[in-house]
Amino acid sequence: KAGVTQTPRYLIKTRGQQVTLSCSPISGHRSVSWYQQTPGQGLQFLFEYFSETQRNKGNFPGRFSGRQFSNSRSEMNVSTLELGDSALYLCASSEGQGAAYEQYFGPGTRLTVT
């Protein structure tokens, strides 16, 4: 089975722009979660989707949004980019919800905001 894929892998944007990141989960996985990884804050939970519904959201401003499609693919969007949004954005998928299901992480999208 193919692993979790994230596109693009690298992205450079300017302050004030918006960006959309994509995540394709492992085939058959219905749960997708997103994390932001920065040197200062470490790994922080953004959101979690299951069957196209957002089930949980982390403590991020409303500029961060996401969605999940019927094929379980997910996108996250960041509007009005700030320098502090520069980070590695990781997506993880699992078959179901909860700690009983292993989460598989993608390689991440490296976003640089200038």
Added chain:
Amino acid sequence: GDSVTQMEGPVTLSEEAFLTINCTYTATGYPSLFWYVQYPGEGLQLLLKATKADDKGSNKGFEATYRKETTSFHLEKGSVQVSDSAVYFCALNDQGGSEKLVFGKGTKLTVNP
């Protein structure tokens, strides 16, 4: 809220040395505990997990025991290899039906030949 504290390192060891990376947690319920590893340029991989007190997770020579009395989940390996060089993250999931993981800051391990 829930939190995870782990020694931040960096940790530098010689090949075949013994490894311990400390991890303690704070949680309101009975969390599941995890160790993830991140190799350069890659995402995270689950290394091992434990879902209840006194459970021992193990994989690839790494072990960690869920200690409820000390709220700890220390990672150990008896003999590290150069290929173990990576960043290690301790994490917990305390929300039953949720996928949300709370991570420690990560510990960078470098193993020299």
